[in-house]
Amino acid sequence: MTKYINIPFISVIFISFLVASCGAVRDSREALFESDSSAVELRSYQSRVFDTTDKKKVVKTVIATMQDLGFVIGDADLEIGVVSGSKYADEHSAQMTVTVRVRNATQTLVRANVQQHLESVEDPAIYQDFYVALGKAMFLTAHNVD
Amino acid sequence: MHIIRQASKFLLIFLFCSNSAWSGMSGGGDTGASDAIEEMEAADVLKLTADSMALRQMQTRKYSTRDDTKVIQAVVGLLQDDGFTIQELEADLGVVLGSKNREAIEAGQVAAAVLVGVVFGVAIPIDKYQLMSASIVISEAPSDSNSTIVRVTFSRLVWNTDNDLSKAERLEEPEMYQLFFSKLSKSLFLTENQL
Numbered sequence: 001m002t003k004y005i006n007i008p009f010i011s012v013i014f015i016s017f018l019v020a021s022c023g024a025v026r027d028s029r030e031a032l033f034e035s036d037s038s039a040v041e042l043r044s045y046q047s048r049v050f051d052t053t054d055k056k057k058v059v060k061t062v063i064a065t066m067q068d069l070g071f072v073i074g075d076a077d078l079e080i081g082v083v084s085g086s087k088y089a090d091e092h093s094a095q096m097t098v099t100v101r102v103r104n105a106t107q108t109l110v111r112a113n114v115q116q117h118l119e120s121v122e123d124p125a126i127y128q129d130f131y132v133a134l135g136k137a138m139f140l141t142a143h144n145v146d
Numbered sequence: 147m148h149i150i151r152q153a154s155k156f157l158l159i160f161l162f163c164s165n166s167a168w169s170g171m172s173g174g175g176d177t178g179a180s181d182a183i184e185e186m187e188a189a190d191v192l193k194l195t196a197d198s199m200a201l202r203q204m205q206t207r208k209y210s211t212r213d214d215t216k217v218i219q220a221v222v223g224l225l226q227d228d229g230f231t232i233q234e235l236e237a238d239l240g241v242v243l244g245s246k247n248r249e250a251i252e253a254g255q256v257a258a259a260v261l262v263g264v265v266f267g268v269a270i271p272i273d274k275y276q277l278m279s280a281s282i283v284i285s286e287a288p289s290d291s292n293s294t295i296v297r298v299t300f301s302r303l304v305w306n307t308d309n310d311l312s313k314a315e316r317l318e319e320p321e322m323y324q325l326f327f328s329k330l331s332k333s334l335f336l337t338e339n340q341l
Contacts, residue, residue, distance in 0.1 A: 059239060063283055064297075067205070068198050069191075070316065072281045072299045078238040085281075088301045088314040092187045116188055123189070130192040 045124035047111040048131045048142035055081060055100060058108050058138070062098045065134045071096060092116060109145065110134070204320055206297045207327045208287055209334065214240055216337055217294050221282050224326075224333040230280060240284030250276035250304045271306035273313070278302045280326075298326055 050058060055078070062083050063073055071085035071094075081100035087093060094116040103109040112130055114121040121127075131142040211217065214237070221242050222232060230244030255272040262270050279301050287293035300322055304313035 072301045076236045076239045076241040093314045094191045
């Protein structure tokens with residue numbers, strides 16, 4: 001009876017279940033479009049509005065704030081209004097991109113994106129921390145996007 | 147009895163070596179406790195910490211000039227002196243990013259790896275090469291419109307002999323920053339004198 005038990009076969013099945021239970025995905029290409037939140041929701045907690053139209057001042061302050069938060073500035077462009085940086089801290093390294101654009105005659109819109117631990121950060125509280133620091137550095141209040 | 151004593155001695159050596167050789171390696175051997183710490187730190191990724199200001203002081207110097215172009219040229223010249231290539235330069239914002247690839251083999255790690263190899267016959271990966279970066283931001287001093295603030299951050303990524311990323315860290319030795327700024331003073335002088 002025992003000779004019908006195929007040990008390698010059983011091990012393969014066992015390992016497959018083990019791998020599946022560890023949260024492995026069916027197709028890793030699906031990570032291309034992955035966000036758990038809706039685009040509107042995502043933009044609302046990643047963005048704030050400031051009562052200024054001085055784009056250069058906002059971009060410079062974003063750079064200074066990111067440096068204070070321990071980010072290494074990797075890329076910046078005033079015309080487009082983009083700043084990117086990385087925070088290197090071994091097990092919790094993070095990448096961040098901030099965009100700045102003048103929204104209307106009196107306001108500038110700032111949006112931040114952060115990824116950490118191979119995932120985008122989707123905790124509004126973490127973005128709030130950034131805007132508290134940025135608001136202080138700009139001497140302006142960060143408003144929610146209406 | 148003798149065998150047990152020998153075995154435990156080897157185990158101690160192994161633990162010591164693996165600790166020193168694999169320190170700083172990310173991802174490997176996470177326990178529940180370290181996960182909890184990691185999450186705490188992950189949530190704090192965009193929070194200002196107590197040492198944020200100390201870090202800013204170490205990374206910043208004020209120069210009594212308002213000529214941003216001259217300062218950027220001096221920074222670029224200094225990076226070139228030290229073998230960096232320029233990856234990114236945005237003059238409007240005063241942002242310069244330089245980087246270089248260098249060897250990262252350290253004697254201590256090699257010794258530990260050799261010891262483990264001889265005793266246990268297993269090869270453990272050691273650090274092999276690194277990408278070193280210097281990110282510099284130049285801006286007008288907030289309190290003094292005749293001065294320029296220069297802030298630099300050094301960081302590096304290290305890969306081991308398995309081509310895995312073994313370290314991703316900001317370099318925080320104060321001496322590095324002091325040396326950079328003393329070199330920048332010199333470079334500003336050379337730039338001013340058309341060298």
